[in-house]
Amino acid sequence: MSLTAVMQIPSRHIGLTGIAKSYGAIPAIESITLDIARGEFLSILGPSGCGKSTLLMIMAGLVQPSSGTIEVEKRRVTKPLTDIGIAFQQDLLFDWRTVLGNVMIQADMRGLDRNVARHKAERLLERVGLKGFENRRPWELSGGERQRVALCRALLHGASILLMDEPFGALDALTREHMNMHLQNLWIAERPTAVMVTHSISEAVFLSDRVIVLSPRPSRSVFELEIALPRPRTLTMRDSSEFVRFQHRLREAIDARQAVGTVLP
Amino acid sequence: MNDLLAKIGYPIAVLVAILAVWQWGADKSLFPSYILPAPSVVALRTSATLSVMFDHAVVTTMEILLGFGLAVVLGVFLAWMIAFVRVFEQAFYPWLVFIQVLPKVALGPLLVVWIGVGFLPKILISFLLAFFPIMIDTLVGLKSVPRDYIFLLRSMGAGPLKRFWRFQLPYALPHIFASLKVGITLAAVGAIVGEFIGADKGLGYVLIVATGTMDTTLLFVALVWISLLSLLLFAMVGLFERIFVSWHAVARHAELRDTV
Numbered sequence: 144m145s146l147t148a149v150m151q152i153p154s155r156h157i158g159l160t161g162i163a164k165s166y167g168a169i170p171a172i173e174s175i176t177l178d179i180a181r182g183e184f185l186s187i188l189g190p191s192g193c194g195k196s197t198l199l200m201i202m203a204g205l206v207q208p209s210s211g212t213i214e215v216e217k218r219r220v221t222k223p224l225t226d227i228g229i230a231f232q233q234d235l236l237f238d239w240r241t242v243l244g245n246v247m248i249q250a251d252m253r254g255l256d257r258n259v260a261r262h263k264a265e266r267l268l269e270r271v272g273l274k275g276f277e278n279r280r281p282w283e284l285s286g287g288e289r290q291r292v293a294l295c296r297a298l299l300h301g302a303s304i305l306l307m308d309e310p311f312g313a314l315d316a317l318t319r320e321h322m323n324m325h326l327q328n329l330w331i332a333e334r335p336t337a338v339m340v341t342h343s344i345s346e347a348v349f350l351s352d353r354v355i356v357l358s359p360r361p362s363r364s365v366f367e368l369e370i371a372l373p374r375p376r377t378l379t380m381r382d383s384s385e386f387v388r389f390q391h392r393l394r395e396a397i398d399a400r401q402a403v404g405t406v407l408p
Numbered sequence: 409m410n411d412l413l414a415k416i417g418y419p420i421a422v423l424v425a426i427l428a429v430w431q432w433g434a435d436k437s438l439f440p441s442y443i444l445p446a447p448s449v450v451a452l453r454t455s456a457t458l459s460v461m462f463d464h465a466v467v468t469t470m471e472i473l474l475g476f477g478l479a480v481v482l483g484v485f486l487a488w489m490i491a492f493v494r495v496f497e498q499a500f501y502p503w504l505v506f507i508q509v510l511p512k513v514a515l516g517p518l519l520v521v522w523i524g525v526g527f528l529p530k531i532l533i534s535f536l537l538a539f540f541p542i543m544i545d546t547l548v549g550l551k552s553v554p555r556d557y558i559f560l561l562r563s564m565g566a567g568p569l570k571r572f573w574r575f576q577l578p579y580a581l582p583h584i585f586a587s588l589k590v591g592i593t594l595a596a597v598g599a600i601v602g603e604f605i606g607a608d609k610g611l612g613y614v615l616i617v618a619t620g621t622m623d624t625t626l627l628f629v630a631l632v633w634i635s636l637l638s639l640l641l642f643a644m645v646g647l648f649e650r651i652f653v654s655w656h657a658v659a660r661h662a663e664l665r666d667t668v
């Protein structure tokens with residue numbers, strides 16, 4: 144396992160071309176063209192309501208764009224993708240299932256071999272520090288623990304794409320930092336192509352190979368930044384001058400767009 | 409110990425007090441027995457008529473259970489169709505809302521004209537009364553599923569049937585059980601009203617006969633049976649609820665505990 148930054152030959156895994164989405168007469172996404180490499184961790188940063196989540200759902204084939212095309216593995220997406228795992232801001236656990244049962248939903252819905260899947264589920268739960276929680280019920284867990292279960296569920300079937308819609312948006316700052324570590328561990332172990340929508344600049348820098356910044360609505364991609372930090376990243380790295388510099392550049396890009404957006408219509 | 413006293417002891421004390429006053433009033437002849445027979449008289453008559461009344465109760469119970477069962481199956485099925493087939497919703501939902509506000513028991517006499525005074529019209533009236541609340545509440549439960557859950561399930565490639573059985577139905581179960589509790593009492597009302605309209609057996613029939621002959625004691629005996637039967641049926645639904653949605657009660661309880 145390579146512990147340094149992504150060194151493999153970048154091959155395009157997901158390709159968005161001229162994606163636009165409007166609701167009635169209101170444009171939400173203006174035009175986004177974006178290539179995502181296999182195994183890359185990409186974060187999408189932007190102000191609230193800029194259509195980040197919509198963009199993610201378009202990538203998943205769950206929302207149809209008004210125009211533009213999405214390609215995954217060079218094939219055009221026209222219906223919901225199934226070779227993906229999704230995590231939402233809400234953990235969306237099923238109260239009537241145990242922790243293990245919640246991870247296993249993925250296997251049950253897909254009709255995977257239950258024994259193999261259970262083995263994998265137990266391994267994933269162990270990796271995020273939930274060994275011994277298998278038979279607990281969701282309401283017995285904290286918010287961070289619940290979201291870890293949701294991440295394990297998203298990864299159970301070894302999908303090549305992991306989409307996350309502000310997965311830690313509902314958690315407090317300290318829990319969030321821990322969750323970032325857990326997510327990094329899972330991502331390094333499973334190595335899916337990951338796309339995460341987030342509000343948090345430090346989270347984006349910490350986890351990503353590349354961050355794109357969207358403008359306020361109607362959103363366009365206005366800034367892109369490679370995060371050339373070695374992996375695995377540690378919580379103390381957040382205080383390093385390099386890390387802070389990356390954060391600063393993203394902050395500037397966001398603020399610049401918002402100022403321009405308000406002054407010039 | 410104090411809790412037990414408050415929970416069971418106090419209500420029983422109220423019952424005993426009412427019965428005592430009632431019995432005392434009857435003994436003193438404060439009211440004529442054809443208006444209000446003494447509890448002791450009702451009790452004696454109840455034990456004397458046990459086997460006859462039991463047969464009537466069985467008939468009524470069967471009507472209620474069949475009417476209710478039909479209402480559950482059709483109510484849940486139709487709610488599913490309406491929730492997931494758009495044409496169905498557009499075509500049927502306005503009518504269902506319209507029928508919902510009609511007094512269904514008014515259809516009783518018509519049912520008797522159509523299919524006679526046998527077992528069937530009672531089942532149908534019972535069904536009609538229980539069906540609407542069950543269907544509407546189930547529909548509300550099925551439709552209250554947040555969009556992201558549906559996205560999640562679709563990304564798992566689950567078809568509509570699998571989504572229904574593994575997710576939407578369990579998700580709606582708390583709603584469904586709330587409606588079943590309303591439904592079972594309405595099903596009892598339906599069966600008894602059906603027996604009022606025309607029957608030769610059943611607890612509703614006993615009520616009509618007792619009224620016709622001014623046999624107030626028998627009227628009370630029938631009321632005791634009807635009360636106990638309703639209570640039993642309601643408790644049964646409650647028991648099923650505890651078995652099938654125990655997770656819901658506990659989850660809710662945990663949430664409440666956290667907020668306090």
